[in-house]
Amino acid sequence: MTPVSAKLYTDDVSLLMVLIDTNPFFWNSVKSSLPISKFLTHVLAFLNAIVLLNQLNQVVVIATGYNSCDYIFDSSTSEGQTQRAEYLLQKLEEFVNKDESLCREDSVDGPGFSLLSGSLSMALCYIQRVFRSGPLHPHPRILCLHGSPDGPGQYVAIMNSIFSAQRSMVPIDSCVIGAQHSAFLQQASYITGGVYLKPQMLDGLFQYLSTVFATDLHSRGFLQLPKPAGVDFRASCFCHKNTIDMGYICSVCLSIFCKHQKKCSTCGSVFGQAPVQDSSTPDRKRKNPMDA
Amino acid sequence: MSQKESNDEERRFNREEEEEDDDDGDGRGRDAWERTYADERSWESLQEDESGLLRPIDNKTLYHAQYRRRLRTSTAARIQKGLIRYVYIIIDLSRAAGEMDYKPSRMVVVARQVEAFIREFFDQNPLSQIGIVTLKDGVAHSLTDLGGSPESHIKALMGKLTSSGDASLQNGLDLVQSLLNQIPTYGHREVLILYSALSTCDPGDIMETIQKCKASKVRCSVIGLSAEVYICKYLCQETGGSYSVALDESHLKELVFEHAPPPPAIAEFAVANLIKMGFPQRAAEGVISICSCHKEAKVGGGYTCPRCKARICELPTECQICGLTLVSSPHLARSYHHLFPITPFDDVSPSVSNDPRHLPKNCFGCQQSLLNPGNMPTSCVSCPKCKQYFCLDCDIYIHESLHNCPGCESFRHSKSVSTAEG
Numbered sequence: 001m002t003p004v005s006a007k008l009y010t011d012d013v014s015l016l017m018v019l020i021d022t023n024p025f026f027w028n029s030v031k032s033s034l035p036i037s038k039f040l041t042h043v044l045a046f047l048n049a050i051v052l053l054n055q056l057n058q059v060v061v062i063a064t065g066y067n068s069c070d071y072i073f074d075s076s077t078s079e080g081q082t083q084r085a086e087y088l089l090q091k092l093e094e095f096v097n098k099d100e101s102l103c104r105e106d107s108v109d110g111p112g113f114s115l116l117s118g119s120l121s122m123a124l125c126y127i128q129r130v131f132r133s134g135p136l137h138p139h140p141r142i143l144c145l146h147g148s149p150d151g152p153g154q155y156v157a158i159m160n161s162i163f164s165a166q167r168s169m170v171p172i173d174s175c176v177i178g179a180q181h182s183a184f185l186q187q188a189s190y191i192t193g194g195v196y197l198k199p200q201m202l203d204g205l206f207q208y209l210s211t212v213f214a215t216d217l218h219s220r221g222f223l224q225l226p227k228p229a230g231v232d233f234r235a236s237c238f239c240h241k242n243t244i245d246m247g248y249i250c251s252v253c254l255s256i257f258c259k260h261q262k263k264c265s266t267c268g269s270v271f272g273q274a275p276v277q278d279s280s281t282p283d284r285k286r287k288n289p290m291d292a
Numbered sequence: 293m294s295q296k297e298s299n300d301e302e303r304r305f306n307r308e309e310e311e312e313d314d315d316d317g318d319g320r321g322r323d324a325w326e327r328t329y330a331d332e333r334s335w336e337s338l339q340e341d342e343s344g345l346l347r348p349i350d351n352k353t354l355y356h357a358q359y360r361r362r363l364r365t366s367t368a369a370r371i372q373k374g375l376i377r378y379v380y381i382i383i384d385l386s387r388a389a390g391e392m393d394y395k396p397s398r399m400v401v402v403a404r405q406v407e408a409f410i411r412e413f414f415d416q417n418p419l420s421q422i423g424i425v426t427l428k429d430g431v432a433h434s435l436t437d438l439g440g441s442p443e444s445h446i447k448a449l450m451g452k453l454t455s456s457g458d459a460s461l462q463n464g465l466d467l468v469q470s471l472l473n474q475i476p477t478y479g480h481r482e483v484l485i486l487y488s489a490l491s492t493c494d495p496g497d498i499m500e501t502i503q504k505c506k507a508s509k510v511r512c513s514v515i516g517l518s519a520e521v522y523i524c525k526y527l528c529q530e531t532g533g534s535y536s537v538a539l540d541e542s543h544l545k546e547l548v549f550e551h552a553p554p555p556p557a558i559a560e561f562a563v564a565n566l567i568k569m570g571f572p573q574r575a576a577e578g579v580i581s582i583c584s585c586h587k588e589a590k591v592g593g594g595y596t597c598p599r600c601k602a603r604i605c606e607l608p609t610e611c612q613i614c615g616l617t618l619v620s621s622p623h624l625a626r627s628y629h630h631l632f633p634i635t636p637f638d639d640v641s642p643s644v645s646n647d648p649r650h651l652p653k654n655c656f657g658c659q660q661s662l663l664n665p666g667n668m669p670t671s672c673v674s675c676p677k678c679k680q681y682f683c684l685d686c687d688i689y690i691h692e693s694l695h696n697c698p699g700c701e702s703f704r705h706s707k708s709v710s711t712a713e714g
Contacts, residue, residue, distance in 0.1 A: 003654060008311070026609075047306045066704065067703065067704045067705065068702055068703055068704070069698075069701075069702040071659055074659070094625070100706070102371040102703075104705055115701060115702055115703075115704060116702070116703030117581070117696060117701040118698060118701035119702070119703070121657070121690075121694060121696045121697075121698035121701050122656075122657055122658075122698045122702065123681075124689075124694060125655075125657030125658040125686050125694075125698060126658045127688065128657060128658065128685065128686070128689045129658035129659075129660055129685070129686075132685060143627045154701075156625065156628045156629070156632055157696045157701050159625035159626075160624065160630065160694060160695045161630050161694065161696060162622075163622075163625075163626055163695045165694075165695060167415070168693075187622065191622060223495070230573075230574055230576070232573070233571065233572075233573070233574070233621055234571040234573060234621065235571050235620075235621035235624065240388075244568070244571065245566075245570065245571055245572075245573075245598035246568065246570045246571070246598050246599065246616070247569060247571070248566040248568055248569070249566065249567045249568075249569050249624070250564065250566060251375075251478035251562065251563075251564055251565045251567055252372060252375070252557075252564045253374055253375075253630070253631055254375060254419075254555065254624050254627055256624070257566070260566060261566070264564070266370075269564035270564065271483075271564050271565055271566050272320065272477070272564065272565050273561040276473070277609075
């Protein structure tokens with residue numbers, strides 16, 4: 001990047017990482033309400049708007065595919081300055097073809113989940129590189145345009161990414177274009193201080209994007225952005241995958257169970273005598289301090 | 293690279309020697325600044341590359357080598373870690389803590405580092421609790437009780453701290469050991485002592501106290517600020533803790549932060565148990581209820597205990613009415629990366645034997661170019677599972693903060709570690 005004088009770095013210079021969900025099974029299921037071509041016109045207009053807002057704004061696009069993830073577009077490279085739309089669409093098409101060729105399953109039940117944890121990790125690595133580039137850098141944030149349902153196998157990886165984003169103070173915004181809410185993205189936006197939105201009229205997607213997600217972090221303090229109605233932080237038990245209000249935690253590996261068990265299924269530790277009542281155990285300890 | 297490491301160690305050793313010799317002056321025939329040239333040969337750390345141009349001193353590879361050493365010693369796959377920890381921090385506020393060799397004084401520096409440590413500790417161990425004890429005038433005094441909220445501890449630390457009298461290690465250990473006996477058996481008991489004094493003024497036999505601590509399975513670690521003291525070393529050896537002496541403020545910070553991630557657990561020390569916990573839901577906005585922690589009416593926000601329906605303000609906490617431990621699932625998820633660590637990456641040296649055409653041009657994570665100007669490959673690392681290449685900075689970030697390999701996560705059919713379903 002060419003060196004820029006310090007006074008051009010105002011408060012509102014931002015780096016926007018856009019993670020686009022390209023899961024073909026998901027797009028097939030919504031092709032009547034929002035075909036991917038219409039979706040891309042909304043997104044391209046939005047990206048152009050971001051770059052217009054400030055001379056130093058930067059946009060990076062990462063595609064979240066079904067079998068792989070990859071960088072599609074970076075506005076700071078030389079190809080990213082001119083012929084933006086053609087270049088982005090061409091790279092996106094190459095990515096989708098490559099993703100399809102990696103597919104090993106013949107058919108999938110339902111939309112299946114895309115690799116959100118992979119693209120989140122790549123976005124965070126890129127943001128760390130921007131932080132290292134010097135004292136003057138744009139303020140980064142992540143926008144997930146996601147539609148596929150959540151994959152439960154990705155829970156730990158996505159939570160790791162969320163906590164790392166929280167530590168680096170990078171908000172994760174989510175715009176969910178699928179049919180159902182995404183619990184992972186709700187938690188991500190709540191924990192990192194981003195905005196979660198599920199637009200009701202997908203025909204006007206560009207309007208939602210430009211009014212809610214286009215503002216930089218500094219200006220967000222002056223705006224009333226959509227607040228989440230309720231974030232469900234309840235855990236699901238490891239044995240039945242039901243959401244539970246109260247459960248038992250293994251003290252060794254922190255696995256969650258809904259009923260009392262003799263042995264932990266995750267780490268194999270055998271539990272001590274089952275406590276009769278939780279409150280009696282500390283009393284017993286106080287009476288016999290040497291009983292350790 | 294090994295020469296640079298030994299140079300580093302030599303420099304640290306020489307600095308210690310210089311501090312002692314400063315009073316002697318030219319006793320050894322050479323001043324400290326002369327020794328930098330004569331003994332340390334600072335010109336040897338400059339290197340030339342193939343064409344004879346001077347290569348700038350590569351701090352990045354030095355830093356990366358340090359990080360690799362730390363990783364090798366600390367990571368071993370699947371070692372059980374003590375995740376639920378009850379830690380007491382003993383701060384020495386004796387006369388020696390008023391010394392000004394750390395600016396502005398030792399106790400101010402220690403208080404600052406402990407504050408940063410508390411924040412980092414609760415970030416990495418959300419289910420654990422901390423208590424603070426001070427040693428002053430030969431008496432141990434409990435500054436804060438065991439609690440899981442960082443704010444109360446930090447407020448107590450930021451109050452006026454004065455130093456006087458002697459430090460009594462035995463009184464501190466006695467107090468902490470009696471307090472730690474009251475905690476449930478599944479918790480790991482730890483003590484971190486920040487000791488500035490060079491002696492301890494005890495009312496009885498400290499060896500007995502050390503044996504009592506060992507019997508109670510309390511793991512004591514000491515960080516010294518002045519010099520190595522034998523009794524601290526003996527204490528740490530007997531109880532299984534670690535003893536280190538800080539050389540300067542940044543080294544002190546490094547040593548204190550080493551205690552933030554959970555240590556390897558000794559299985560007999562804590563009995564595995566099922567702990568009953570509640571997962572409260574966020575209360576609806578606009579509901580007015582009396583909050584049980586502040587004892588006043590509040591509107592909206594807050595959480596509802598699933599057992600007794602009392603309102604609480606923040607998590608994690610223990611319900612004041614029914615005693616149920618209340619957490620949210622992200623708190624548990626913060627510790628999952630200790631259970632599923634990622635494998636360290638392999639070094640890929642830019643030797644001539646490696647065909648440069650096989651190495652990719654960009655780091656997989658951040659797209660930074662892996663080639664030096666002139667198309668010479670720099671040193672990089674690769675993941676043994678997904679075989680993707682990463683730059684050194686991404687390697688450090690991935691292993692210290694992110695705990696996810698982007699390559700393994702970005703390929704559906706890679707041989708990645710199976711994760712728990714949550």
